[in-house]
Amino acid sequence: MENGKQSKLVSTTFTTVLPAPDQLTVDSVDTTSAAVSWSQPPGLDQTQHHYQISYQCPGTEPHIATTSSHSITLSDLQCGTQFSVTVCTVLENGKQSQLVSTTLTTILPAPDQLTVDSVDTTSAAVSWNQPPGLNQTQHHYQISYQCPGTKPHITTTSSPSITLSDLQGGTQYSVAVCTVLENGKQSKLVSTTLTTVLPAPDQLTVDSVDTTSAAVSWSQPPGLDQSQHHYQISYQWPGTEPHITTTSSHSISLSDLQRGTQYSITVCTVLEDGKKSQLVSTTLTTVHFQWWRRPSRVAAVCVLLAVIIGLWDSYATAERDQLQNSLNTRTTERDQLQNSLNTRTTERDQLQNSLNTRTTERDQLQNSLNTRTTERDQLQNSLNTRATEVDKLKKSLNTTTMERDQLQKEIERLNWENKRSCPEGWRRFGCSCYYLSTEKKSWEKSRQDCLERGADLVIINSEEEQTFINGFKSVSYAWIGLTDSVTKGPWKWVDGTPLTTARYWRIGHPLGSTLHYCAFIHHMSSGHGQWWSFDCSSSEHWICEKVFS
Numbered sequence: 001m002e003n004g005k006q007s008k009l010v011s012t013t014f015t016t017v018l019p020a021p022d023q024l025t026v027d028s029v030d031t032t033s034a035a036v037s038w039s040q041p042p043g044l045d046q047t048q049h050h051y052q053i054s055y056q057c058p059g060t061e062p063h064i065a066t067t068s069s070h071s072i073t074l075s076d077l078q079c080g081t082q083f084s085v086t087v088c089t090v091l092e093n094g095k096q097s098q099l100v101s102t103t104l105t106t107i108l109p110a111p112d113q114l115t116v117d118s119v120d121t122t123s124a125a126v127s128w129n130q131p132p133g134l135n136q137t138q139h140h141y142q143i144s145y146q147c148p149g150t151k152p153h154i155t156t157t158s159s160p161s162i163t164l165s166d167l168q169g170g171t172q173y174s175v176a177v178c179t180v181l182e183n184g185k186q187s188k189l190v191s192t193t194l195t196t197v198l199p200a201p202d203q204l205t206v207d208s209v210d211t212t213s214a215a216v217s218w219s220q221p222p223g224l225d226q227s228q229h230h231y232q233i234s235y236q237w238p239g240t241e242p243h244i245t246t247t248s249s250h251s252i253s254l255s256d257l258q259r260g261t262q263y264s265i266t267v268c269t270v271l272e273d274g275k276k277s278q279l280v281s282t283t284l285t286t287v288h289f290q291w292w293r294r295p296s297r298v299a300a301v302c303v304l305l306a307v308i309i310g311l312w313d314s315y316a317t318a319e320r321d322q323l324q325n326s327l328n329t330r331t332t333e334r335d336q337l338q339n340s341l342n343t344r345t346t347e348r349d350q351l352q353n354s355l356n357t358r359t360t361e362r363d364q365l366q367n368s369l370n371t372r373t374t375e376r377d378q379l380q381n382s383l384n385t386r387a388t389e390v391d392k393l394k395k396s397l398n399t400t401t402m403e404r405d406q407l408q409k410e411i412e413r414l415n416w417e418n419k420r421s422c423p424e425g426w427r428r429f430g431c432s433c434y435y436l437s438t439e440k441k442s443w444e445k446s447r448q449d450c451l452e453r454g455a456d457l458v459i460i461n462s463e464e465e466q467t468f469i470n471g472f473k474s475v476s477y478a479w480i481g482l483t484d485s486v487t488k489g490p491w492k493w494v495d496g497t498p499l500t501t502a503r504y505w506r507i508g509h510p511l512g513s514t515l516h517y518c519a520f521i522h523h524m525s526s527g528h529g530q531w532w533s534f535d536c537s538s539s540e541h542w543i544c545e546k547v548f549s
């Protein structure tokens with residue numbers, strides 16, 4: 001109440017939600033272990049708590065672990081198996097949050113240490129170790145083997161070794177093995193290569209022997225049914241180089257053998273790529289006729305030998321001469337080639353010298369060109385400088401000319417004031433001097449010229465003066481000091497006096513227009529001359545008048 005009195009209290013309770021772990025992540029997975037982690041959920045900073053982790057694979061009881069950290073490594077897992085993992089937050093009083101969960105699958109390990117134990121012509125034995133973590137898991141192995149250009153053979157075994165048979169001899173096979181679980185899940189492959197032994201020919205037999213020939217044969221060895229191959233036969237008697245021949249059949253006749261001589265014979269299998277098998281060998285001895293029982297044949301043989309030796313000697317002599325001739329020819333050719341080579345070498349050296357000379361000349365010309373270019377640039381700069389100077393001098397000359405004209409006018413003015421006589425080029429009439437211009441200018445500029453000369457445009461005060469002015473016969477028209485341009489309407493003289501006598505205007509003048517006009521005198525051969533009103537900007541001669549005061 002307002003006076004502070006309070007009623008009984010009514011009360012209730014509520015409990016905030018216990019937050020579940022945040023961001024449950026599988027950090028790594030191995031064959032038998034896995035690491036998972038999570039973040040501390042918000043709102044638990046000041047609350048004692050830990051986490052409970054439960055993990056299981058299908059068909060087994062869950063494993064439960066607790067930790068106060070934010071990660072755990074699960075070990076002793078079955079490999080190649082999917083596990084579900086759940087984590088919840090647990091308070092000291094046992095209260096548990098909701099579960100967060102994830103799944104992970106352990107890696108199925110590949111067979112270990114794949115080894116080729118033995119290799120034969122048509123078979124090979126390979127073995128491997130059972131990978132760790134598979135002790136309690138039903139599994140077998142799948143073996144795939146193939147030689148280049150054929151389809152792979154695939155077989156399976158539950159033991160960690162296998163003998164591959166019916167292989168081609170002398171052939172490289174690639175062998176790959178992987179672990180397979182009952183559910184068909186396969187591990188990564190481990191692989192190796194092996195090369196079967198190329199089989200040597202089988203059952204080498206001497207079939208017959210004569211005085212100068214023999215026949216030997218053998219069998220095709222197993223494992224070569226589908227391989228292109230042939231055989232290489234080598235036979236020799238002691239102290240000589242071996243004779244080598246090849247055949248694709250399984251027998252050969254050796255001829256041109258020495259009588260009564262023991263030969264060693266070897267045969268090997270040869271593949272198309274040149275690969276050779278081990279050698280099999282045998283010996284045979286050619287038949288020696290039994291000369292001590294046939295003296296007549298001995299005598300015949302002796303005669304025959306004598307004939308052969310004689311023939312041989314002449315044959316050898318002829319062959320030696322041919323060889324000597326051939327040698328001489330080759331020597332001559334060699335000397336000619338040597339001479340040719342020497343000539344070419346000399347030519348090459350001369351060309352090299354010529355090239356060097358030309359290169360030097362080119363460099364000198366280049367230097368000369370560079371020097372000339374520099375000189376040209378300097379002259380160009382100098383020319384530019386001179387042109388600038390000329391411009392300056394022209395401006396200076398203009399200024400000086402204007403100053404000279406001004407001074408000339410100043411001298412004229414001073415002469416008047418001092419000597420009170422008309423300067424040279426001026427004419428005297430009454431108390432005034434008159435100047436007729438040689439140039440043509442507008443009325444304003446004409447008047448300016450007169451003012452600079454200490455005079456003004458002529459003011460005609462009397463008929464005598466008008467007659468005198470009309471006597472300036474050298475020009476037809478000349479500005480006089482009369483204008484309506486100061487105030488449109490009344491014509492006035494330049495000293496401000498109004499025009500009172502207008503009897504010298506040409507008929508129709510002054511022109512009646514809103515434009516301003518100035519007057520010039522038109523020289524007439526008789527009479528007094530006429531005044532014209534005219535556009536003041538027109539360029540005309542003018543007449544100055546200086547009145548002595």
Ligand code: CA
Pocket residue numbers: 432458459460461465545
């Ligand atoms: Ca006058």
